[in-house]
Amino acid sequence: MALHFVLRSSCRNSAPIFNTIINSGKLPMVSRSLTSTVPKSFLGTPKAVTTLIGGPVRQFTATAVRRSATGNHVTVWSAERALALGMLGIIPVGLMFPSQAGDAIMAVSMVMHFHWGLEAIVVDYVRPILFGNVIPKLAQGMLLVVSVATLGGLFYFIHNDIGIANSIRKIWATKPKA
Template identity: 65%
Template sequence: MALHFILRSSCTRSAPVFGSLLNGGKTLAVNRSLTSVSRSLLAAKPTTISSLGVSALRKFSASPIRQAAATGNHVTLWNAERALATAMLGVLPVGMMFPSQAGDALMAVCIVMHQYWGLEAIVTDYVRPILFGSTVPKIAHGLLLVISAATLGGLFYFIHNDIGIANTIRKIWSTKPKA
């Protein structure tokens, strides 16, 4: 709104052409601060959109877009993503220092949720319906759900039937390279 006001006021004082464009094609009243040269130009020929030969102009607005592609309030999800990322700063080191099935399960859930939200943002940004149609984005989101569920299932299987995430990472770090 402020940008529109600034553009409108500066354009009407300095350039009547832009003032008429911002005013929807109507000729604006002459401002008293115009110079004599500007007054003579305005008196000679009024400037309108039709006299410029412009048939159609796009509407310019400084207001936020009200028709988003996805509906709903995304602030809650954004806050949840940030809370999870912050919680992982404590969950991962504690899970590594004190290995247990519960700690491994908590790490697995946090890691899979974090990777799902990150990849979902990538899929939403780059696999758009305007580029690929309406079917491909739905398939991409479905595949992402399947991959995330399979990853979580595989991690749970590994936790319950093998040595777990933390012990595996400890084992990898403790191996000495062969000379």
């Protein structure tokens, strides 16, 4: 039960129940081993639990976690995994049977895969708490510009040159000069 409360401790937008646990006499598992050496009157206050656990009292809940304002991340994560799994078939088929349609599908899937991966890096490491509100938005915008430019460049290469699959085949077919 205590593990459930600890795992849910990151949700700050729900009703706190920590004081209810303290007032009912039930302590988290962390401090149960110490209860035999501490008088019962000492355990009844939040300050005592703070001292007993060794850190500030954190409020936590057992209610469901709210979805963020930016959307459902589970759906995006599932789409990323589906794309990565689909690329296991798209790339070999696109290379075995070169065509403009196959090259376009490879280009879109590769750019989406790279964009989502780099977006995760930007979101994780360029946080507003570290850089303010402007720089993370600029980083997201620059990532979008780079992704669109990459996709545009690949489409230009597909339609005005030999394409992705044929260029890779050509690279593999050349023998290095000794």
